[in-house]
Amino acid sequence: xxxxxxxxxxxxxxxxxxxxxxxxxxxxxxxxxxxxxxxxxxxxxxxxxxxxxxxxxxxxxxxxxxxxxxxxxxxxxxxxxxxxxxxxxxxxxxxxxxxxxxxxxxxxxxxxxxxxxxxxxx
Amino acid sequence: xxxxxxxxxxxxxxxxxxxxxxxxxxxxxxxxxxxxxxxxxxxxxxxxxxxxxxxxxxxxxxxxxxxxxxxxxxxxxxxxxxxxxxxxxxxxxxxxxxxxxxxxxxxxx
Numbered sequence: 001x002x003x004x005x006x007x008x009x010x011x012x013x014x015x016x017x018x019x020x021x022x023x024x025x026x027x028x029x030x031x032x033x034x035x036x037x038x039x040x041x042x043x044x045x046x047x048x049x050x051x052x053x054x055x056x057x058x059x060x061x062x063x064x065x066x067x068x069x070x071x072x073x074x075x076x077x078x079x080x081x082x083x084x085x086x087x088x089x090x091x092x093x094x095x096x097x098x099x100x101x102x103x104x105x106x107x108x109x110x111x112x113x114x115x116x117x118x119x120x121x122x
Numbered sequence: 123x124x125x126x127x128x129x130x131x132x133x134x135x136x137x138x139x140x141x142x143x144x145x146x147x148x149x150x151x152x153x154x155x156x157x158x159x160x161x162x163x164x165x166x167x168x169x170x171x172x173x174x175x176x177x178x179x180x181x182x183x184x185x186x187x188x189x190x191x192x193x194x195x196x197x198x199x200x201x202x203x204x205x206x207x208x209x210x211x212x213x214x215x216x217x218x219x220x221x222x223x224x225x226x227x228x229x230x231x
Binding site for chain 2: 095100114
C-alpha cells in the first residue's frame with residue numbers, strides 16, 4: 001500500500017522560503033509515476049502547485065512558477081517543495097500526492113498524504 | 123488557463139435521495155475530468171476519472187457523465203457518509219496544468 005507523509009515547519013515568516021518534504025513508502029519513486037503538490041487555504045478550494053516525474057522533470061502552476069521548486073531524492077524515496085517569498089496568502093494545508101498512472105501526468109491523483117498546515121506569520 | 127466552475131455551491135439533499143452535481147469547463151477537456159470527495163480534516167479522495175470511470179473501491183452509487191465542457195456527478199441514493207465537499211478537476215493539458223473547481227458542499231436536508 002502506497003503511503004505519503006508530508007513534513008516540515010508549520011510556521012514560516014513572511015518573505016522567507018517554505019520547505020516541505022513528502023516521504024513515500026510502499027513504492028519506489030525511481031520506478032515511475034508523477035508526483036505532485038497541491039494546497040488548500042483554510043476554508044477554500046484546491047490549487048495544484050506543481051508536479052515532478054521520477055526522472056526529475058518538473059511542471060509548475062504558471063501562477064506560482066517564479067517562486068516554486070520541486071525536487072526528488074530517489075535515494076531517500078522522497079520529493080520536496082520549496083516556495084520562496086511567502087506571504088499570508090500562502091497559508092494553507094499542503095498535500096503531496098501521486099498520479100493514477102505510471103507513465104503519464106494526464107491523469108488525476110489517487111494517493112494523497114494527510115496534509116500539513118503551514119501558516120505564514122511573523 | 124482552463125477554469126472549472128461547479129454548481130451549485132451548496133446542495134441540500136435528504137438521505138436516500140439522488141444528488142446531481144455539475145461541473146463546467148471554460149474550454150473542452152475531452153473526458154479528462156475527475157471528481158474527488160473531501161470530508162473535514164481529510165485529504166481529497168478520488169471518486170471518478172476519465173469522466174465516468176469509478177476509482178478502485180468506489181461504490182456503484184457514484185456515477186459520472188459528460189465530455190467536452192459539461193460534466194455531472196450523480197450519487198444515486200445518498201448515504202450518511204456521502205455528505206461532504208466534492209471537487210471536479212481537469213487534467214487535459216500537456217504540459218500538465220491541473221485546475222480544480224471551487225467545490226460543491228453536499229449537506230443533509
